[in-house]
Amino acid sequence: xxxxxxxxxxxxxxxxxxxxxxxxxxxxxxxxxxxxxxxxxxxxxxxxxxxxxxxxxxxxxxxxxxxxxxxxxxxxxxxxxxxxxxxxxxxxxxxxxxxxxxxxxxxxxxxxxxxxxxxxxxxxxxxxxxxxxxxxxxxxxxxxxxxxxxxxxxxxxxxxxxxxxxxxxxxxxxxxxxxxxxxxxxxxxxxxxxxxxxxxxxxxxxxxxx
Ligand code: DX5
Ligand code: ZN
Numbered sequence: 001x002x003x004x005x006x007x008x009x010x011x012x013x014x015x016x017x018x019x020x021x022x023x024x025x026x027x028x029x030x031x032x033x034x035x036x037x038x039x040x041x042x043x044x045x046x047x048x049x050x051x052x053x054x055x056x057x058x059x060x061x062x063x064x065x066x067x068x069x070x071x072x073x074x075x076x077x078x079x080x081x082x083x084x085x086x087x088x089x090x091x092x093x094x095x096x097x098x099x100x101x102x103x104x105x106x107x108x109x110x111x112x113x114x115x116x117x118x119x120x121x122x123x124x125x126x127x128x129x130x131x132x133x134x135x136x137x138x139x140x141x142x143x144x145x146x147x148x149x150x151x152x153x154x155x156x157x158x159x160x161x162x163x164x165x166x167x168x169x170x171x172x173x174x175x176x177x178x179x180x181x182x183x184x185x186x187x188x189x190x191x192x193x194x195x196x197x198x199x200x201x202x203x204x205x206x207x208x209x210x
Pocket of ligand 1: 031137138139141173174191195
């Protein structure tokens with residue numbers, strides 16, 4: 001499945017880019033940054049709500065913020081269906097997962113490239129997806145980190161050995177060039193921003209990934 005990151009969308013023509021995602025992708029990927037957990041600020045509820053008002057595909061919000069628990073309920077109210085937070089941003093990840101579920105959303109735990117993926121293992125049975133970052137969270141348009149393949153394989157093996165249905169989402173530097181290798185490594189959902197919206201033909205870029 002393909003999730004398109006709206007971070008690289010044209011914010012002066014957001015409706016057009018939302019229509020594009022409705023037609024060509026499987027999810028809207030919404031990157032929420034607070035300037036504290038990551039050194040960048042993206043956008044917040046007014047943008048999420050505007051996209052939700054026209055979205056025909058589920059909203060997958062990726063929280064790159066401290067104290068994610070404070071925003072879970074509002075994300076659900078804004079129309080988000082899948083919500084991920086960074087493992088090291090939460091004091092009690094299990095509580096955040098429970099809160100996400102209590103608000104009717106699918107829960108995901110995210111890890112940056114410097115966090116051992118084994119730290120995700122305890123959460124695999126209780127969340128619907130994990131988000132393996134293939135760049136350091138904070139900015140679109142970064143170069144894919146090649147060691148991500150092995151990290152995805154490690155998590156895929158653990159999901160299989162525990163007989164679980166948790167999905168693997170991969171985010172950062174993804175394009176038609178590495179999509180096949182990512183799928184072989186075990187990825188279920190690929191997030192792409194700049195590879196889609198900065199392409200001369202965005203529909204072709206999604207098609208290349210598929
Ligand atoms: C990075 C974000 C990504 C980003 C991906 O912090 O989590 O979702 O938008 O952008 P590209 O596809 O350009 O690497
Ligand atoms: Zn993201």
